[in-house]
Amino acid sequence: MAVEHSDFDKLNPRNPASPVEPNSPVEPVETPPVIEVEDVGIRFRRNRRSRRSFKDLFAGRNRRIRPSEFWALRNVTFSVARGEAIGVVGRNGQGKSTLLKLVTGVLLPDEGSVRVHAGVAPLIEITGGFVEDLTVRDNVNLMAGLHGMKRDEIAARFAEIIDFAEIGDFLDTPYKHLSSGMKVRLAFSVISRLEEPILLVDEVLAVGDKAFREKCYRRIEELLAGGRTLFFVSHNERDLKRFCTRGLYLDKGCLELDAPIAEVLDRYNADYGLVTQ
């Protein structure tokens, strides 16, 4: 069957409805990466009182590390395609949260580069981005506005955000007076309503109660079905397997393994046996 050239542009070789012969070889579709992390390194000071000098700032990658500093991540390279769901695993203090903060742009690497080609909705710290003295109402408006939602869009979604968080009685309460579980409800509710294509979820959901956590997880599944890209940090094997297809295993600041999630969990279990069932 002859196909007009213009029609070829619309054909998706993965779509069974496309007029491709059943046994014809199908070229895999290469989608451009949405996140590119290249040879990234970031170092921190163990002792906050030791100061960084101007010389340190401009010394670049050949500078020797000071005795008070350590590499929280080093030589980390990977890229992520749109729509991938990635679980980040590793023991405490191995650089998982730091990696998420690099992707959000909250932290900048000392070496290498992090390129993110789409907006990020981060759920990485309970209080991240919320202002302690502002009310729940004002915080919702502020957070949604900061992520580019227009005033009428916020107004249209406001009730939905508050209903999901189940904190309708606390609209005029200062954020600092919410319980930690309520803060997580509010944060997840706002962040998961943003249109940003990349969603980052650190372990904060563990603070919520079981019923709310399940509600959040169903929402994450909806977002994944809609094509969002997910980074999910967890110590829970069942949750990692539920959402993620690919895993990144961080150990001692290095990317030890980048593989399908089942393989990553097997390796982590074999090394430490610490992931909960």
Ligand SMILES: Nc1ncnc2c1ncn2[C@@H]1O[C@H](COP(=O)(O)OP(=O)(O)OP(=O)(O)O)[C@@H](O)[C@H]1O
């Ligand atoms: N701003 C900072 N200043 C100094 N050290 C830091 C800073 N942020 C993180 N670190 C250190 O970097 C290392 C990695 O921390 P990170 O929070 O990324 O670990 P993690 O793998 O997320 O751990 P956990 O599972 O406990 O949440 C730790 O040793 C931590 O103390």
